[in-house]
Structures are given as structure tokens and as C-alpha cells.
Amino acid sequence: MAYDADAVNRKAREEAVFFEKVKKEVSKVIVGQDYMIDRIIIGLLTREHLLLEGVPGLAKTLCIKTISDVMHLKFSRIQFTPDLLPSDLIGTIIYNQTCGEFSVRKGPIFGNIVLADEINRSPAKVQSALLQAMQERQVTLGDETHQLAPPFLVLATQNPIELEGTYSLPEAQLDRFMFNIWLDYPSLSEEADIIKYTTSMYTPKTEIILKKEEIIMLQDLVRRVPVSDNVIEYTVKLVNKTRPVNQASPQFIKDWISWGAGPRASQYLILGAKTQSILSGRFSPEIDDIRNIAKPVLRHRLITNFNAEADGVKTTDIIDKLLKET
8 A cells, every 4th residue: 555645744743733632631630640641542542451550649540531531432440359250340141030031231341441440459360351352352251252342442550569469460461561651659730730629629621522433543544654664673673682582682681681572562662653653743653752662661571580689670770771772
């Protein structure tokens, strides 16, 4: 398929202005957290799922709910607990004695944006059911398979403080998340504004900026964005250097990393860079787009060893060092 660069460039500029309106509408409810909002929008447009980590009270749930409202999407929230069952997530089949027939009662997974709150508190069976929904975008109830209507996005949260009674996510499931987004505390001015708005009679009202059909169209647009060979080459080299078994990997990777990122990291870097270029009003991604999203893509894909722990080195430190040398 031939690309009309002028047409794509014009469309990218239009969408950049459009999403500024979305962010402005969300900012009526959410103070700060621009980083989280941008990454959620990228995840939605790339059709990929996100993992959010941060202490309680950073407006994770409110931000996700507000974005759903502004984009007119069905929002579902699932509070994960150790006694949760797969049927609580995907639904169940009910027998109606009156008519003598079985009927399907769909669970909260049948939403457009699904918030999996404290996902690491759920047992393995529930995590497995969620994994099928995330990967295949369908669930099985009895003998029937039900497709999950697009757009479909899982936003999972983890509390980094309390780890008692939790079930660590296996690497296979962590790898299904495009981003691992770390949320920090608000600044002094942002926290002052939060207190001002949330302790008064202020009730923000948001408007619908984007609809489901438009989002699906934009998701298709992201896939059609062209990528130059040098950007792909840089991405593959960057991910390749995270693997300690490769001779071209830096010595600090061999010293501190047990397992590096797989091919899915390269895929997510390119998809994220494509979306970021559109949101910036450009028709094709640049190497800087790859570098800007490298940290949330690679953070949960690099497995550090005992040497890194003994040296007090974090995964983000390794990524920063790798970006400087690549």
C-alpha cells in the first residue's frame, strides 16, 4: 500500500490537536499526572494493556474512569482479592428453572476499559482467565466463546508497599503489558490544587470528546504509520543489548541482568513510538520517540540478578545507562 505522506502528516496534526482537547477535558478532574494520561492514551490507541504501580491515593482509578467518560467508553472496575473466582471476572452460565434454559451472565471483563485493581492479590486461576482475555480478546463460558468488543484495554494496578498475601505475576503475564508505569507523588503546587478542589463544593463536568468508532479508526491509523529502517534498526539493537547472552551486550548488562527483554519489547517500542509521533503531530516516529518510552516498556522485562541487588542497582538505572551507550 502506497503512503501519501502529506495526507498522513495532515491527519497526524489534526489528531494531535484533538487529543490536546481530550487531555484538557481530563484535567478538569485530574490535577497533574500528565505522564500517566499520555501513556494510557498510547495504550488505548495501540490496543495494548498497561500495568500501573504507585502508592494509594494518586488518582489512578479516577483518572482511568475520567478518560473512559471523555471517550464515551464502558468502564469496569474489578477489585482483585485472594477469594476471587474466574467466574467473578468473566461471568457464568445460569439455569432458569422457569423456562428450562441456560443463559449467560457476563462479568465485568466485558467492558471497553477494565480496571484490574491490585491484580497481584488474585490467585493463579483468576490471573489465567485474565491472561486469556488480554491475549485473545475473548473468553470462554461453557462451550461458547465470546468475543470482547473493541476497543478493549486492561489497566492493572499494583500497590508497591503491601506485599503480604499477594501473588506475584508470572513473567509470561507481565510480558503481556505494554507499559509498566510508575506513578510518583504530586508536586507541592499540584497537591495544593488537589486539596483545594477535593475539599470544596467544586464538581467538574466533562464532555465527550471522542467516541468508540473514532477510537477504532485511530487504532487502525496507528498501524498504518510508516517507520524508517534506521528507527527499526535502533530499536532492535537496543532490545538486543538487554540480553546478557549476546556478545554485543555491554559488560554491565552481563554483570547485572539474568534475563533480557524479548521480541515483544521491540514490537511495543515501535507501536508506542508510532502513537507518540501521531500525538505530537508527526507522520512518522523518530529515534527520540523510542528513547522516550524505553523505560516503561523495558522496566518489567529486565530481570536483575544478585549482583545488581548487592550493588544497589535498579532496573531503571540500567535502562538509563543503556540509553546513554546506545
